[in-house]
Amino acid sequence: MHLFSAVPRGVLTLLFASLLLSLADAHSYFIVTSPTQGTQLQNGAANRITWIKGLLDDIDAFDVEMSRLSVDGLILVARDVPAGSGSFNLFLQDVPSADDYYLLFLNSTSGVMFTTSSRFSIGDSSSNATATEPDSSAPTVTISGGPNPLNDFATTFPPSANGVAMPGWKAIEGSKGQLIGLFTAMMLCMAGGAFTLL
Template identity: 55%
Template sequence: MHVLSTIPASVIGLFLTWCLFPVAYAGTYFVIQEPAQGTQWTNNAANRVTWTKGLLDGVDVVDVEMSRLSQDGLIFVARDVPSNLHALNIFIQDVPPADDYFLLFINSTHGVMYASSPQFAIVNSGASNATASSPDPTVPTVTVSGSPNPTQVFATTFPPSANGAMLPTWQLIQGSGMQMFALMSTLLICLFGGAWTVL
């Protein structure tokens, strides 16, 4: 007689869902607040970028790129921006005016995109519809210039904050409760799957 077959499938499904919940909850909340839809950035001025993100999402740094919808190519703004800054000033000069720009917050090493901004415009500083921007003096300012060019490097690279290296889970004493829970859940699922196969 199969002991495991007496367990209702709904209970098994609920148990497996509960075990995988920490993986599914890994936090995908990442929103670029500024520039908002319809914002106009001005050439030869610092323009503010702000964002909000999840606390436990594991995203420590982001790479910021600017692109246009109607043209190929990227403007590489900043690499390894600490995500806990929540703001950055971008000083733009000689960037072609258009109304189809947007920002990308990505991990350029792995190609993972965390967020994209709404579409915004860039106008020349002398234009009649140019609006003054209010940069945040407490955060870094990055200067970019010229049109999208895939052969350029990032305008600014921030110093490494934690370089992504971590000690193995069993060597972390403090703050490792969630990692130990995930490891034990994985082992339990493997044992459960092996027992299910044998019986």
């Protein structure tokens, strides 16, 4: 009697498929760690923005936009932020005070949203709230005023990659995860075929 003979084939198929999906998505996460829920960023101060993300998700750079829940329009913060840097400082000048702001981390060219921050507030420079400690080694982006459709991104970082595909074996090396997933799927299909014949 075989180990899997008592389990219906459909259940085994679903089990193996879910295993493959969990392996494929194990590296795809993107979390904004600051600002968090309840954080108050200060006008007239550099506020630290931080994130962590998966290493194998093929996101080399992203754009950052700021929006409010109660007001239409976006404040374009930074374009082509290097994903691996993990932080930048956001210096606010005369940004309207409110408690319904959030940051969008996305590819604004294709419209793909990677993640959003938790809801946070922006206070006056005279308020008693403590500003987040800026990172002296990170770049600083300065934004001023509210949403304006005529404004461009406040800062554009230099390109992190030139967009040219890697030739030869380096291209294969860069897509190891995809090759491993394809090989695993083929092996599981062959194992399923063997179980069907047995």
